[in-house]
Amino acid sequence: MMDKKIEEVVNEQLNTELWSCNLYIAFQVYFEKQELPVLALWLKNQRQKKADRIQKLTTYLLGEDAFVSIRGFEYKADKWQSPVVALNSLFEHEQYFHKxxxxxxxFARYMGDDALQALVLDLYTDEVHVSDFLVELLRMLVKEWRRQLPLE
Incomplete structure (x- = not known):
């Protein structure tokens, strides 16, 4: 039987991945409309990684006979006024998700559960470094685009 705290935290991460995946779809569509295909493609790839993680988290919970709790989402896509505003929102999301x-x-290290630690390492070892790189890249792009925008 899975520890209730582990079950709760894994479900919370599962729901964070689901929420993030939905947000990435909105960003992807927005950047496609803004004719920024490279960024849209990157978001599509990230969305697929999230879908893979969602599957692994769900499989882990079900494999341990734990309860899978998926919250309903009320989601309204933001109407970003410009690509810079959208990039800033994406940057904020990446910071939140990274945390x-x-x-x-x-938590996985603290709990000392070998199966949980193996899952977490499988899901996120490389992602942490990619997120650091992405956050810096987005920060650089937002600063550069702000310099190019006319002052209001």
Missing amino acids: QVNDFMN
Whole structure:
């Protein structure tokens, strides 16, 4: 039987991945409409990684005879006024998600559950480094685009 705290935290991470995946779809569609295909493609690839993680988290819970709790989402796509505003929103999301992943990794280490630690390492070891790179790249792009925009 899975520890209730582990079950709760894994379900929370599962729901974070689901929410993030939905947000990435909205960003992808927006950037496609803005004719920024490289960014849209990157978001599509990230969305697929999230779908894979969602599957692994669900499989882990079900394999341990734990309860899978998927919350309903009320989601309204933001109407970003410009690509810079959208990039800033994406940047904020990446910072939030990066913190969630770090907290999840720290929890797994603290609990000392070998199966949970193996799952977390499988899901996020490379992602933490990619997120750091992405956050810096987005920060650089937002600063550069702000310099190119006319002052209001």
